[in-house]
Amino acid sequence: MSAPQDRTATANLTYDELAGLKADRELVLLIGPAHPGSGHMKIKVWMDGDIIQRVDPDIGFVHRTTEKLSENRLYIKAIPIVERVMLPDTINANLAYVIALERLLGIEPTPRAQYLRTLTSEINRITSHLYGIGLYGIFLGSSTVYMWAFADREPLIDLIEEISGARITYSYIIPGGVRWDLPAGFKERAETVLQYMEARLKDYGKIWVRNPVVMDRTEGVGVVSKSDAIRLGITGPNLRASGVDYDTRRAKPYAAYPNLDFEVPTFSEGDCYARLLQRVEEIEQSIRIIRQVLKDIPDGRIISDDIYSKMNPLQKRMYEMKHRVMFPAYMASMRPAAGRSTASVEAGRGEIFFYLVSNGDKVPFRFRWVTPSFLNLPFFTHVMVGQHLADLPAIYGSSDYFPPEADR
Amino acid sequence: MIQILSLLMSVSLVSFIEYILPPILYIIVFPGLIVVLLMLFFMIWLERKVAAKTQLRFGPLYVSKRFGGVIQTVADLIRFSFQEFIIPAGADVFAYIQAPGLLMAFGLLPLIFIPVGPYYANIFPANYSLLIVVPLIIITPIYVILLGWASDNKFSFVGSMREAFLVISYEIPLILSILSMILLYGSVNAINGVSFQIGRGIPGIVLNPIAAFLFLVVMIRTTGRFPFEISEAESEVVMGPYTEYSALFFGIGMSLPYIELYSFSLLFSVLFLGGWWPIVPSAAAASGVVGGLLLPGLVVFIKALIVMAFLVFLRAVYPRYRIDQAITVGWDQAVYLGFAAVALSMALVWSGLV
């Protein structure tokens, strides 16, 4: 790891001049944005032999001004937008925004809606972690685990599709509750999928997690110590893999999590293998939570009385017939009282933090997004220095970094 | 005059069948070019199909659907041949064009020296076959370095350096592994090795399993199969030495590991799997083309095919090692294993057990 004074000494130099200083030894590699191992970002790497001297992740290739876009629209129209930056993780993004909006509006969702939110959120967390594990597979060269993880997302996505009618961009959670109730026979089908998932996790363990080659590649690589993890401000599974017991689901409970019994797994090692195990353990915990939710889910409305009372008689009749929430016209004309609210949600990659300011208008005055992938970015530069070039994809993949989420 | 001419013709026909046809068969048909091409088509398809089956999908299917997409690779070859061949602006044009050709030539050359039947001794001097095969197999990284250097691409360069490092680090285990079998068979002639195995009725893999395992590991490494697919690691160095190549030249780079795999597998089945056993041609049959070359050759080929199928299956199981880990294994554990294999052979020979 290069000393801090080195960096200040060369601070005024451009990258090219800096590279020229040690031109005879140093190799500058531009990994990305069109490199199979980079994702939608460019990682500039200075190498001495096979050892990485300095890393400069260059982000912003998929910046889509979504934060500003969401500030120029009706409150309800921001729901599809927040989903679109976190495609593996849409329910959690949707949930975070709706919680912030509900706090502005002063609406409290019904208990059944809370459980449904938790249910879809946990299914979504499994698909999100499978996405991360699968991509980690392709980073380390195992196409099998990549294909497996993406195939196994399919039954889980189908489960939410049964509820919400869409596969990725659910737009399922609305202020006051959720849009659709569980279809008939959902519990049995969900249990089938969960049993399948549990059986498959054993095979994942054999071919991937406990594969000696994987352990060789990941153990002791990219170690983030507990204090570094806190200092760098990383979040989510990456933080917990470094031994910090922080989970928004427990620290700032939302939805039905206060009523549920679940563990927050942590690992003390902080290396790539710990981050991999962390995701596997969290999948197991999510399965446990889904079982509890399906067992304990209370009966009742899925939309709060505030919204229900605003529906017209036909829409109320539709709700009683089909358990499907029609929007009252209020949804298109929400004007929260002037004020500000925040919401934190534990998404697949870490804590989503939304800050919503209203000045009483039809559109938000300010809608600030803090997305977990962006918070996880600093630790690349921190841990990649001093590692081999081949460890770059190992560390990058282990962080489950999702560029569109960071760039917004 | 007519008599002389007919005499000449009959003599030349006999000599053609006896002396000219077998080498042509050997080089052009089996184990040479035609079978290499067919093997390439089949093996690349098999690799994709086997990986797909393990990965919950179908693999190549839509080209010749009835046969499971088996001519997909032919379609790929046609596509490669109609692609534009791009030469990068900074490339050393001469080296850039000649390197794949040389690589291909040196990839194919070892095939001439691997006996696939007892008749081989009649057409090529087989006395030093093992001594010739080994250097021919390990000479290819020179051209890989040339390839990477000529491409004027950092990823090509890193990839070719990786390839060179790795092949060098696995040379000693390879030589030790073959040396232990040479000690055991008492000859550098592979035909003698096969007759030794047939004579004792024990294949080499049972006689010296350490050497066989070591040879297998070196084979995985040299042919770039997983978990040693390091020089072409996609997520690290794009396509390694072949990054800048396109069209047919890329096809050469892609198919070269399979050709190496083929020659290694033939050598493996000759050295360790009893060669053409259970076919034991009589002395009369051994001097004929069918009994001495084609039937034993078929057996060796089938054995090699099974070995290749196992090695391409590894893609579905393993990710890749890091380069320093692979090199450490090559210089450290593999060398010890090599010495152990040699010691085992010496012990077997001295104790008179075989």
Added chain:
Amino acid sequence: MTGRKNNRIKGHVDALATGFKYLAEPNRMTLNYPDESMNLKDNYRGFFAVKDKTCIGCSLCEIVCPPKAISMLDLTDAGGKKKKRPMIDWGLCIFCYFCVDICPTDAFQTSQVHDKAFYSETEYQTVHGEPMQYPYDYSKRPDYKEIYESFHDVAPDDPSAGSKKVVPKFDKKRGIKYEHPGQP
């Protein structure tokens, strides 16, 4: 399944055995799409169109549409009466169904159809489920049953034309099984 202590040889054997297990008993999840296509779930959010008799022209769908895929047209029916009807641009639609849900009269005819091919943008701007024609001939509008059938008509150019319909079923051992509804 966690824990760091691991026997290397057992690890290799386990990994190889698992690979062989799936090679011997492949659990294929691929849907061979152009040959087979899925019957989507009952509440799948597919193409939809407004039922002319139920629509009251209130414009709420236009207001709530997040990508602004809906624009209200001023149409004149045979009696010379002015009517506002939504034109849906399928190039913009994100199938969030906000419009369907906010409709105070539940005037949208929905379907589970998702794969349709369009040749031009004039073709995917639809009113009453049919490509918008300028000027619009109000008398030729289809009724909602025709609209619903037109969604399920598979045009010869559609990607799913000629495909076998399959139904996905959850399975404890295989995750998802695709069953042909026609077969027992």
